[in-house]
Amino acid sequence: xxxxxxxxxxxxxxxxxxxxxxxxxxxxxxxxxxxxxxxxxxxxxxxxxxxxxxxxxxxxxxxxxxxxxxxxxxxxxxxxxxxxxxxxxxxxxxxxxxxxxxxxxxxxxxxx
Amino acid sequence: xxxxxxxxxxxxxxxxxxxxxxxxxxxxxxxxxxxxxxxxxxxxxxxxxxxxxxxxxxxxxxxxxxxxxxxxxxxxxxxxxxxxxxxxxxxxxxxxxxxxxxxxxxxxxxxxxxxxxx
Numbered sequence: 001x002x003x004x005x006x007x008x009x010x011x012x013x014x015x016x017x018x019x020x021x022x023x024x025x026x027x028x029x030x031x032x033x034x035x036x037x038x039x040x041x042x043x044x045x046x047x048x049x050x051x052x053x054x055x056x057x058x059x060x061x062x063x064x065x066x067x068x069x070x071x072x073x074x075x076x077x078x079x080x081x082x083x084x085x086x087x088x089x090x091x092x093x094x095x096x097x098x099x100x101x102x103x104x105x106x107x108x109x110x111x112x
Numbered sequence: 113x114x115x116x117x118x119x120x121x122x123x124x125x126x127x128x129x130x131x132x133x134x135x136x137x138x139x140x141x142x143x144x145x146x147x148x149x150x151x152x153x154x155x156x157x158x159x160x161x162x163x164x165x166x167x168x169x170x171x172x173x174x175x176x177x178x179x180x181x182x183x184x185x186x187x188x189x190x191x192x193x194x195x196x197x198x199x200x201x202x203x204x205x206x207x208x209x210x211x212x213x214x215x216x217x218x219x220x221x222x223x224x225x226x227x228x229x230x
Contacts, residue, residue, distance in 0.1 A: 042223055
């Protein structure tokens with residue numbers, strides 16, 4: 001079965017620092033990859049997606065992610081974190097169907 | 113911005129009771145989904161629904177679960193006889209289209225309904 005791994009359960013960064021959240025996916029046909037963010041009491045909001053083409057994708061709120069086939073990775077980055085970015089982040093893959101497979105999530109905490 | 117709305121936000125029920133979770137998908141979306149997240153675990157796919165029938169379902173979606181689109185706007189998940197292990201956050205989602213040659217579906221999720229089974 002296809003899988004998605006987010007190695008970091010919790011990450012704490014200082015406000016203004018850079019951020020990288022890791023995501024690895026199991027080998028398979030070119031996956032469709034997504035990052036979602038969940039703030040407390042909110043639903044899963046789509047940050048960005050990769051279907052094909054340029055491997056560096058830009059998303060909302062200043063986030064970007066890079067697809068690296070050789071590493072089976074799709075890491076999420078932000079150059080300067082804001083306190084409002086504190087949330088849980090989910091990486092997900094979609095294959096040739098309508099089911100998404102999610103990673104376990106990474107909870108981001110931001111220190112003042 | 114269009115959004116998926118879910119009710120109730122939190123429901124507490126006794127084991128063995130029936131529960132109906134409700135969702136109003138985005139109005140021009142045609143594909144509907146339920147996912148769930150047990151506390152501390154991954155978000156898991158339950159079922160997808162299109163054209164008034166289930167298009168895909170996971171092993172979790174057994175006979176005690178059912179989905180329905182009773183009218184033009186609501187999409188419901190019914191759990192016939194709840195068990196303790198059904199306690200979870202249930203997310204409804206909708207999308208305009210299915211995966212195809214031009215890309216995968218992009219799902220819009222609701223805020224979730226937290227179900228607690230005692």
